[in-house]
Amino acid sequence: MQSFENALLTPAMQGRYNILWIEHTDKGRLELNFIIPKMDLERKKSFNPYYHPIDNKRIDFWRDFVNLCYGFTNPKDPSKEQTLQGSKKEKELFKDYEALDKILHKQVANKIINSRDELIYFLEQNNIEVTRKGSDYLSIKLPESKKAKRFKGSIYNEQFRSFEKLRDLRTEKESRAREYKQRDIKSELERTKRELDKFIQSKDEYYRETIRKFNERLQG
Template sequence: MLIKFFSNGKGAGAGPVGYLVAREVLAYDANRHLIRDAEGQPTTVTRDPLPEVLRGDPARTEALIDASRNQWTYRAGVISFAAEDAPSEAQQAEVMDAFEQLAFSGLDGEQYDMLWVRHSHEGRIELHFCSPRLELTTGKSLNIAPPGYQTAYDSLRDLMNKTHGWADPMDLDRAQEVQATVEAPTRAQGREELHEWILGQISVGTISDRASMVDALTEAGFDIPRASKNYITAKDPDTGERWRLKGEIFHDDWQAEPPSREIERGPGSDPQRARRLDGFTIAELQERYSGQCEARAGYNRNRYQHVSGLERESLAGPHQHDQAFDADFTMDGGLGVSVDGNDVGQHKCL
């Protein structure tokens, strides 16, 4: 099992939420090349099985992302399992719970929003997540993956993989790369979506330099009317809309760094060979994860001084209660978000 955050996080909620729940996506062959029809247009395929919303409300998540006044409006990513991991429903719920306990440690359920959607059409389980980058009772930015976040989420990954014997993406004796599949529901709908798609193609190795970037964009159905020294202009031939793409990765001399190896067990591996996590006990990994939870909880409590919905009601008085505030930012009368009929309380470490 591996945990991956996507690089993008700006713009409207339709992009990230739409990707999670889309029925149709661009069709690729076994080599991740776009499949085109007789006229050369990219074809689409219906995800089978269709995406399943496990937790949260896509419409609410999209609306909260759109309501954010912050420059960065959301965080999205995926928890991807190797095919042989085959996690049960209960194990998937355990992973989602542990992820939220880390990401939102110290916060009440009414302070954040989280959407979970399961993809299984690629022959493995992928738990996709999207969270508005917004603390709902203060309106402050809530970044669940701040700089240096890898250490915290690595502790969760290692604990879960050790506990359940799942594939460890850091084991060097695994022979086949495990990478989250990067798809697009349709051709990119704007600059931010296009940029996110390009970063995704870089992460899976499809794009490694300027030439392969132009090839990938052309294959995806874009025209490239101009490729200058420091930028690329992409054009949607259907709408005529153009985007000038700037930044280091769009320079003509840019080269992608070799990707870190995230690999799963291949058919020729030795099951008796020592694994990376063999040197740790579950208790040690649990302690490391709990320490990350406690550190995150301390930061969150300090940054988001929280007054519960009931306390706000008492302080405001019967005639001063801000009903619009509750309607916009809380559910269940301000007492916390309810999932499957259960109130979600403050997240604490396992």
């Protein structure tokens, strides 16, 4: 918790913000949620604790650093890539999408669907909308759903034009997974720590400069 606060708000903001941490263990695991009022306590001015375009990369490095330090699993591990992308909070709807994903994989395994184009045609013939086509994903919307879900994986990749290409895609994924497991953890931890420290220092300097300018206006 302290490490996260330091990465998010830096030493410059220590003592200048309130934060409430909430512990949940009802799902059989520890979960920590937090709330930060958007108020600088010293200046009595509003401030944004997290601005995604600027802060995302720093927090991403913090997550990688903590996962490496404690040997936690990492969602970046290629072997843990999920076929269906999106929030699992929509439980009933998500089950429908999961069922669709299983049907599509079974159709490919049975060689009824032989390419991504055929997969898209199969969906359209069953009144299932493909809202977006990416190089390595399809966004698919079921008739009763308000939002589309993103499907990733070899059968949704634009390179899936034949079973030979499909084998190549799966071989490439297996290769990435092996390389990820064989990487030098010590070197990656050191590199991640250097990058994290650099991003924290940059944000810390921004906060200190903001505070300095505010104090100058008060004195002027």
